[in-house]
Amino acid sequence: MYRIAVIPGDGTGPEVVNEGLKIIEASAKKYNFKYEATIFDFGGERYLKTAKTLEDKDIEELKKYSAIYLGAIGHPDIKPGILETGILLKLRFSLDQYINLRPIKLYNADFCPLKDKKPEDIDFVVVRENSEGLYKGMGEFKDKGTKDEVAIQISYNTRKGVERCIRYAFEYARQRNKRKKLTLCGKTNVLTYAWDLWERTFNEVARDYPDIATDYAHVDATTMWFVKNPEWFDVIVTDNMFGDIITDLGAMIQGGMGIAAGGNINPHGVSMFEPIGGSAPKYTGKNVINPLAAICAAGMMLENLGEVKAGKAVEDAVIKVVKSKLKSLAAGKMGYSTTEVGDLVVKNL
Numbered sequence: 001m002y003r004i005a006v007i008p009g010d011g012t013g014p015e016v017v018n019e020g021l022k023i024i025e026a027s028a029k030k031y032n033f034k035y036e037a038t039i040f041d042f043g044g045e046r047y048l049k050t051a052k053t054l055e056d057k058d059i060e061e062l063k064k065y066s067a068i069y070l071g072a073i074g075h076p077d078i079k080p081g082i083l084e085t086g087i088l089l090k091l092r093f094s095l096d097q098y099i100n101l102r103p104i105k106l107y108n109a110d111f112c113p114l115k116d117k118k119p120e121d122i123d124f125v126v127v128r129e130n131s132e133g134l135y136k137g138m139g140e141f142k143d144k145g146t147k148d149e150v151a152i153q154i155s156y157n158t159r160k161g162v163e164r165c166i167r168y169a170f171e172y173a174r175q176r177n178k179r180k181k182l183t184l185c186g187k188t189n190v191l192t193y194a195w196d197l198w199e200r201t202f203n204e205v206a207r208d209y210p211d212i213a214t215d216y217a218h219v220d221a222t223t224m225w226f227v228k229n230p231e232w233f234d235v236i237v238t239d240n241m242f243g244d245i246i247t248d249l250g251a252m253i254q255g256g257m258g259i260a261a262g263g264n265i266n267p268h269g270v271s272m273f274e275p276i277g278g279s280a281p282k283y284t285g286k287n288v289i290n291p292l293a294a295i296c297a298a299g300m301m302l303e304n305l306g307e308v309k310a311g312k313a314v315e316d317a318v319i320k321v322v323k324s325k326l327k328s329l330a331a332g333k334m335g336y337s338t339t340e341v342g343d344l345v346v347k348n349l
């Protein structure tokens, strides 16, 4: 019996999560597993009413669940940063979800903005470090508000934090069993402390994985190759900030935010799965947002819980719908409503 904590969150979050839950229900029937979904109201509306984001007792409660399924966090009436750090990053950090796993896979060449790229050309995974780096929130102002003001933002990288992420990426490349290639994406030519540590650790850990080919790319060059030669990549490992940036580009080459899913993974604890796009306030309540990213996130969650067949079946059903039904992956242009797309995936499952 899986206990799933559901946080629909803000904007279109609840709409896409509803479709994901439909697919989980259909998977449970087909693959014979039992689950129980509990809804939590963390998000912008609750913050406006109570001034509360996420408290330590909420984290303790969430630790009792098998996984967390999240819609979106972000509210137009709330200053940027409050909900992001108070809810999303707090969840990632306090549950020690130190891996952000973001698959970049093109399902239908018609939806790729790159010329002449086919599904077999765009099929890789970004392993983003999810607990340190610039996201650690370390730094300070000096002489704030004066003309001599200095703002310092620190990238905090521990050997242990870097190593556990790199090891995860090597293991992932091994079990993914595609090209058995792992690329370290960094900036060794400029950020000479952080990326020195990352590179040394990468090279040391690589010795334990002689079956995995290794490669290095600077982050700026990585963005160039995402556009020019995405077929070069199998698994990429990178830090928190670079991972954030390159996975938005990755989402675009796989067809857009409407299809991009991610998992915040604690391999020994509670993981959280989410569509990587935001709360899309302008589409809220219109039944036009693409639910496929949230559905793919549900599939990743099932796979992570151990329902590997169900997870794969969800992805296959999504592929069928993307290939044979949808006119576009963009909100309002799919040729179907949010709920209809959910129903199509259920039918194909």
Ligand code: IPM
Binding pocket: 084, 085, 088, 089, 244, 276
């Ligand atoms: C993401 C988002 C978040 C991040 C924001 C909302 C804090 O952009 O999941 O990629 O920067 O990690």
Ligand code: MN
Binding pocket: 244, 245, 248
């Ligand atoms: Mn992002």
